[in-house]
Amino acid sequence: MTNATRTKTALSELGEFGLIRRLTENIVLKNESTIKGVGDDCAVLDFKNKKIVVTTDLLTEGIHFNLMYVPLRHLGYKAVTVNLSDVYAMNATPKQITVSIAVSAKMSVEALDDLYSGIYLACERYNVDLVGGDTTSSLTGLTISVTAIGEADEEDLVYRNGAKNTDLLCVTGDLGGAYMGLQLLERENEVFKVNPQMTPQFAGYDYILERQLKPEARKDIPPLFKELGIRPTSMIDISDGLSSEILHLCTESEVGCRLYEDRLLYDNQTKKMADELNINPLVAALNGGEDYELLFTLPVTDHDKIRNHPDISVIGHITDKSEGVNLITAGVGQAIPLQAQGWNPLKN
């Protein structure tokens, strides 16, 4: 990707339709619900008697990603998985995506090939069809808009608003890794800007780098729920940080919550990088965001079904609304009201 001798073709050589053809000609549709994909005024879908879920995200250069250190292939992959994460957060299965891009005319066709290779890799791994989109130019940076469509049986759908007093608050995986990966990338980028001869110091941090650059969505979790015979009472994915997501669940469900600091799980690389940069990993988990894990609540009677499951941690429990939403600190057990200090794209 950084091979300087690689051919670079100007977008204007292909034009819009030539570019669309190049980027979409190898699509093989995988899902029965996809009747017609790219190539007409609309895609045509058929979900029979299933419910349909729809989600969309818009990523802009300089706000959501820095092309100085984000490879386009990873960016394409991530643009898809962050949307699929929202579909899994409904306990649904993603089936189709549309992808629209606005690109600077200076971008090469080969750069877009890289971006789409990541998009298609995600489509392959998550078994979704790319069924449409729009390809246009921008006067400045790259913008990517992805819409994901999924299906679920009505009885499987999980909303944000079903958490009940005494429910367990659970989370998949470990937290804070994506944020620490970002800190590492930004540190090395600063070093590079000062001295381009310096080799970036990434050794031993592959996991947190991947959490940031090429996150996966938890497609394993909806089938795991079936396998364990559980159905969350509420669920949300962690894109803006644990604090913000817990507050969403509690607001929508009109409940309070106790989150226990000592129940939060960090990967060793997250802890090591946090140490190196003198950041409390708790801050990364609460406010860092982009972990794309699933946060959900379960009736306390389901505790035995998930106890000691390696993919699920119980990190707190739901309370009456009047008790508020609190972090219970490790050791002293002080209750501190949680505040949404997650990433705010409108505050630059």
Next chain:
Amino acid sequence: MTNATRTKTALSELGEFGLIRRLTENIVLKNESTIKGVGDDCAVLDFKNKKIVVTTDLLTEGIHFNLMYVPLRHLGYKAVTVNLSDVYAMNATPKQITVSIAVSAKMSVEALDDLYSGIYLACERYNVDLVGGDTTSSLTGLTISVTAIGEADEEDLVYRNGAKNTDLLCVTGDLGGAYMGLQLLERENEVFKVNPQMTPQFAGYDYILERQLKPEARKDIPPLFKELGIRPTSMIDISDGLSSEILHLCTESEVGCRLYEDRLLYDNQTKKMADELNINPLVAALNGGEDYELLFTLPVTDHDKIRNHPDISVIGHITDKSEGVNLITAGVGQAIPLQAQGWNPLKN
């Protein structure tokens, strides 16, 4: 809207969730197929046994619109209607949209209110529900991404690929108006840049200005087809110019076509502005784009059903593929191969 004393609230005062609340709190869902709108990880839809159509567009400042002369309210309206036009072009009925925006932090909350007032006006008029989206910032201009979702019975769907030899080539409404409206707006904008004291000369051009700034989608046409007892063999909406769309239909259907110059319909304002600017209205129709009329083909046996209908013109007929796609000029009747010279967003 140009009242300088109007309050301007910084976006950062509201933050992302505050802004989303402000922009979406008055939504009243209108469609039975909308189970859950804004406010969860995904919207939830239910189309029962209908087929679903999906389309999406991405509009970027400086490429698709110039905020020097495009009012935000109109821009919001147009961002919706251009997507609905794609749904009608499938002979389907739009039901839901998602709207994502990336805005410069310098933009005021009130400016976004204007944008969304246009979006909601379109939702109202076309009976669609806004069910989701994303609100984020951009380092530069405004970007708007709209996805529209619609429904149709399988037997009503019309694709681009069904045109048959001898079919009539038909179009709704008149052509070239949006392009001439754009020329007028750009001319007056140039005048304004030289001398801000000059009053823009828009009198008598309300129709072509509206065609450009606030186009409607032809929601009347699918029910009209039912009423007339016809079903097009192929259909597409005219967004890039008649040439480009005819070539799409013919390529997808593997047919040729004869388009008759003297059958094309222009509004008087289109003709007058074309005269004033010394542009052939044919060029505006073929290559101007943004008319958002519907281009379709019908079996010749349906001719009596549409003859003299004020909303439909027969502008040519389908031929064998070997005859190519030709414009038959008025008067001499010369056949000139059509070329797609429509708007190419990747050629700046």
